[in-house]
Amino acid sequence: MSVGGFKKQINKASQFMSEKVLKEKGTEIEEDFRVLERKVDTTNDVSIKMLEKVKELLYPNPAARGKMSMKTAYGKLAGKQQELKYPHVEGQLGEIMMKASFDLGEDSAFGQSLRTTGDVLKTIADQKEMLEINIAQNFLDPMTMLINKDIKEIMFHRKKMEGRRLDFDAKKRKQAKGSNITDVELNLAEEKFEESKELAETGMMNLLEGDVEQVSQLAALVEGLAEMHRDSARMLEELTGELGAQMQAAQSRPTTVRTPRTKTRFTSTRRRQVDSDDDDDEPPQPSPTKSARSSGSNASSRPHARAQFDFEAENEGEMGFREGDIIYLTERIDENWMAGECNGEAGYFPANYVEVIVDV
Numbered sequence: 001m002s003v004g005g006f007k008k009q010i011n012k013a014s015q016f017m018s019e020k021v022l023k024e025k026g027t028e029i030e031e032d033f034r035v036l037e038r039k040v041d042t043t044n045d046v047s048i049k050m051l052e053k054v055k056e057l058l059y060p061n062p063a064a065r066g067k068m069s070m071k072t073a074y075g076k077l078a079g080k081q082q083e084l085k086y087p088h089v090e091g092q093l094g095e096i097m098m099k100a101s102f103d104l105g106e107d108s109a110f111g112q113s114l115r116t117t118g119d120v121l122k123t124i125a126d127q128k129e130m131l132e133i134n135i136a137q138n139f140l141d142p143m144t145m146l147i148n149k150d151i152k153e154i155m156f157h158r159k160k161m162e163g164r165r166l167d168f169d170a171k172k173r174k175q176a177k178g179s180n181i182t183d184v185e186l187n188l189a190e191e192k193f194e195e196s197k198e199l200a201e202t203g204m205m206n207l208l209e210g211d212v213e214q215v216s217q218l219a220a221l222v223e224g225l226a227e228m229h230r231d232s233a234r235m236l237e238e239l240t241g242e243l244g245a246q247m248q249a250a251q252s253r254p255t256t257v258r259t260p261r262t263k264t265r266f267t268s269t270r271r272r273q274v275d276s277d278d279d280d281d282e283p284p285q286p287s288p289t290k291s292a293r294s295s296g297s298n299a300s301s302r303p304h305a306r307a308q309f310d311f312e313a314e315n316e317g318e319m320g321f322r323e324g325d326i327i328y329l330t331e332r333i334d335e336n337w338m339a340g341e342c343n344g345e346a347g348y349f350p351a352n353y354v355e356v357i358v359d360v
Helices: 003-020 031-058 062-078 089-104 109-176 183-209 212-252 269-281 288-301
Strands: 304-307 326-332 337-342 345-350 354-358
Touching (some): 003 109, 031 212
Antiparallel strands (some): 337 345
């Protein structure tokens, strides 16, 4: 920064303090301009909050949402564009049902209903993925552009206008006190202030008068949500009818009658005597109730946690688990990561995926 620029910053800071502390009046800005500023500020605030909440609507799980953001940021740093898919609960539940139906077999009525329900839930998950693409193209991307380009440019001109106003008022105050500020310098400062004010006002008016774009983006969001919910409701209603038919078929299916096999009885006196002798030779067994109680007490006092979400190990050293698994904790690495053992495996995992029951 040059010496002249440094002096200008000092003058603006001095003028700012004079207005805030000494209550000196600067150049008055018209009320119409202030109204435009308030409306633009409101537009900016609601746009930022809508972006955040719409992302929460599309990706409800905060842990999965944070993991996607982390991977996206890492991909940008590494120069790699990764295609990330959010693990929708409907799709996960559908996968569980489809696997269970395969294990139960085709002759199981419950297995058939699980396969039918799982297929519909996976289709609903696919519908949600299509909704994500639709809303990203028609709402999230345009709204992000509005915040990062149009509103950001307006904020730049407003900030520059305020700086030039302080410079103009500082020079005007110094000239009034007999400083060597010339009329040419004062007029030049005023012209720069008016120029920045004109640019800021034009930008704000263009933004507010062109708000039909924001209305169309909001309409695209609502239309996408309505379409997804209509399709989901239609599929679920059809599924309800199919499950009702499967239930009636299962009720009308003939019951298999099973004949119990007879048990062979040994009546020989010698046999009973041998069995009695064998029983006498067996050592006394410990009480199972006491043993189970002792084992349970040791397990409950050991540091452990319960998995709240599924976690897939993707890097070396990580440990995967499923929702509901009990994880025995061995170390708290930091506020975000822990180490432990689960299902015969050991490794580290994100702390926000589990509920700690007994801390390490």
